[in-house]
Each structure stands twice: as structure tokens, then as C-alpha cells.
Amino acid sequence: MKPKARHLILDxxxxxxxxxLSARDAVTACALFGISANNARVALARLSADGLIEAAERGSYALSARAHELADDVATWRTAEQRVRxxxxxxxxxxxGALGRSDRxxxxxxxxxxxxxxxxEFERGLYLRPDNIERDLDAVRKRLYRLGLEREASVFLVSGLEPARDARVRRLWDGRALNRQYQRLQKQLETWLRQCDRLDPQTAAREVFLVGGQAIRQIVYDPWLPDPLVDAQARRACVDTVRRFDRVGHQLWRRLYETTTGAPGPWAGAARMADTLNA
Incomplete structure (x- = not known):
């Protein structure tokens, strides 16, 4: 599976x-996935025109301030467990309910x-989740607004639901399916880690990027439900494995870059913000 050049560069x-990230490094990384140098340069130009990257110095690019806000939030997946209460x-x-639906x-x-x-979504226009993340409601509200929720949306606490309605809310998430995902993902990553030493450096770098990107996206979009809605211990074990996989990915990419160019690698590892940005 070949990623799009713009997605790869953002990641x-x-x-x-x-x-x-220098244009040369972008071209080098894209070549590893069979993406031509011309396509890599076109992707850089379009990302710049879209305001997602900006020139850092001659021939080099960095994330724009707008993209940084989302990227910084995505990067917190490594410490998300610490925000669970x-x-x-x-x-x-x-x-x-009062927000428009015409602006896509x-x-x-x-x-x-x-x-x-x-x-x-529990009822039309009303969205719910357990009150078990961030330090307080205001922190949740600010994070939602920062990620793109309109400030006209009301964010508040709900308690004292009658038993039947409370039970309906709990069924909005499939806890058993989430538990199976945790176990399946952990097994997949551990299997890859056991055999990655047998792969050539380029194949290992490609696979760790693609597999690791999918794993990180799953963690970024995990609802971080409390017990007893999910098996929090299984989730913790899964996230620990994803962190270890990510560290290995950084090492593989850095080693490949240094071997290829003879210079220290300016970037490394598997990360996924492109899908999150809807780029």
C-alpha cells in the first residue's frame, strides 16, 4: 500500500x-515508497499553498501554526492514559442542534x-461520553474548541439519568469490540517486532511506517472509556506495545537515513496526522 506524498510528508x-524537513529529505522518504521526486515536490508546493506547511529556511519546511495545533494534540497519544480519571x-x-449543516x-x-x-451521538445533535478524561470539564471544552468544534456548541455535564436512558447511553460504544481490537493490535505489533530483524532496512522502514501509522491512529481515536465499559488493563497493555513499536520505528528510520546519506536523520518513526487532518 503506497501512501500519498502529502500524507507521508505531513506524517x-x-x-x-x-x-x-528539507525538500531533499522529503524526496528521499517518498522514494522509499515508490513516489517520484516530481510528485514529492508537487506535494510540498500544494501543502504550502494550503497553509499546512511553511518555509523554515531555504529548501526546508515545517508545519504551519494551524497544522501544529492539531499535530500537537495527536502527539499526546503517548501520554493519553495520564489524562484518564x-x-x-x-x-x-x-x-x-443549533449549529449549521451546510458548511462541509x-x-x-x-x-x-x-x-x-x-x-x-445519543439523540439528534446531542453527543455524550463518560466524564473520565482531562482534569475537568473546562479542559475538555477547550480541547474540543481547539480541535475544531464551533464555540457556539454547548458543552456541559449530565448526571442522574434514569436507568433505562443510562443503559442506552452505555450501549453507544461496543466495549467487547474495543477489547478485541486491543488484543488483536497488540498481537499484530508484537508479531512484527519479533520478526523485523529479518527484514532488509528499506522493507522494515516501509512496514513500520504503515503498520505503526494505523496503530497510532487507532489510539488517537480511542474513546478512552472507563471500566466497566471496556477492559482498561487490556487497553493499557496495547498502548504500551504501540509505544514500544513507535520507538523501534524511530530507530529504524534514523538508521536507514544515516546509512543512505551518511548524515544524522532529521526525522524518524511512524506517526499519523494526515488522516486526522483530512488532508
């Missing part, structure tokens, strides 16, 4: 942890913000 810029049974609600870009941003924080 590499996120993985660079604030460092610039014990659950008292209350729910965080977002009411979008606004709707994409809204859906992305709600999806990244694990909200599900």
Missing part, C-alpha cells in the same frame, strides 16, 4: 518533533473533534 513533519457515572454532553469543512472539523474525544 514525517509531525515525527520530526519541531525540526524542519476515575469515573463517577456522569456524562460530558455536547449539544450541536465546519462539519468535518466538528466530527473530527467529537470523534477524537470519543463522543457518540
Amino acid at each position: 514525517l513533519l509531525q515525527a520530526a518533533d519541531g525540526e524542519a 476515575p469515573w463517577s457515572g456522569s456524562w460530558i454532553a455536547v449539544h450541536c 469543512k465546519a462539519m468535518r472539523n466538528r466530527d473530527r473533534a467529537l470523534g477524537m474525544l470519543g463522543f457518540r
